[in-house]
Amino acid sequence: MTRFMRKKLRAFGREEEGLAAVEFAMSFPFIFLLFIFAVELGLIMTKSVMLEHALDMAMRDLRLGRMEDASSDTLKDEICDRLAVIEDCRANIMIELQPIDTNTWAMPDQPISCVDRDEEIQPVVSFTLGQQNEIMLVRACVIVEPLFPATGLGALLPKDAAGGFGMAAYSAFVNEPS
DSSP states (O other), X not given: OXXXXXXXXXXXXXOOTTHHHHHHXXXXXXXHXXXXXXXXXXXXXXXXXXXXXXXXXXXXXXXXXXXXXXXXXXHHHHHHHTOTTSTTHHHHEEEEEEEOOTTTOOOOSSOOOOOOTTOSSOOXXXXXXXXXXXXXXXXXXXXXXXSSTTSHHHHHSOOOTTSOEEEEEEEEEEOOOO
């Protein structure tokens, strides 16, 4: 019986049919995971660039005085009107606007605050329109849902309890004199 088994194993070892299928079956999960990672990264980069652009355009309107009755809600509306790629932007964005002291050039020592979707009461953020010729720092944070939350890049991102992650954008400008 041993001779019979050796003969069959040698014949099986020389057989080349199905070899490509085995290689494909072994490499496909890695290639598919890489594809999912790339798609997720592309979507995140698109959303990040769109957030930066929307923030810059809203700050331009604020700085030039084109925004009537500027408030946190008005800025949220201006930014979210330009953000078609982020779902439910208005409920998931937080904006902080504060002057920078030009004597010390001290930046905020607190990390940017994002919307906490688990709590009804949101963190308090500074929102000051500032004076003429004052340098203003604006920070915006929006919660974004990953497309593939359990695989690829979506699994590696730090997420809140609801499965979203914070995406931040920063900008600075000088208040124009009137």
